[in-house]
Amino acid sequence: MEKKCMGLSWSLGVLGLFMILVAKPKSVDAMSCQEALTALMPCQPYLTGGAAGPVPPCCQAVADINAAATTTLARRELCRCFEKAGPSLGVIPDKAKQLPQKCGISVPVPIDPTINCDT
Numbered sequence: 001m002e003k004k005c006m007g008l009s010w011s012l013g014v015l016g017l018f019m020i021l022v023a024k025p026k027s028v029d030a031m032s033c034q035e036a037l038t039a040l041m042p043c044q045p046y047l048t049g050g051a052a053g054p055v056p057p058c059c060q061a062v063a064d065i066n067a068a069a070t071t072t073l074a075r076r077e078l079c080r081c082f083e084k085a086g087p088s089l090g091v092i093p094d095k096a097k098q099l100p101q102k103c104g105i106s107v108p109v110p111i112d113p114t115i116n117c118d119t
Contacts, residue, residue, distance in 0.1 A: 031068045031069075031078070033078070036078055037089075039061040039064060039065060040058070040061050040065070042054075042057035042061060043055075043058035043062070043099065044089070046058060046095060047090075047095050048089070048090045048091060048095075049092050054099060054102050058099075058103070059102075059103035059105065062100060062103050062105050063103070063105050065078065066105055066107050075108065075109055079115065079117035082096075083113070083117055086113065093112070097110070097112055099111060
């Protein structure tokens with residue numbers, strides 16, 4: 001009887017581990033929209049016109065987000081995120097366009113409010 005219980009416990013443990021691995025959400029290449037917006041908080045004074053240039057933590061955030069957006073899908077999702085959030089946060093489009101260059105970072109897609117995120 002003890003062997004049966006031990007075997008059953010072991011089987012349930014393996015089954016539980018398998019379920020955790022299968023049910024675990026797939027890892028995402030990029031940051032979520034909220035994570036990206038939070039990371040860019042140091043950029044707010046520059047993006048809204050209150051500062052002449054971005055501060056180092058802002059540029060680090062831009063670099064981190066750029067490094068995280070490794071796929072077309074990830075870049076599209078972030079593009080849509082910024083497209084929706086920018087106006088409500090008071091972002092000046094020209095400042096957003098200049099941000100990567102001011103930080104010395106090359107981005108695969110220009111930051112521009114007229115860009116089509118779906119291409």
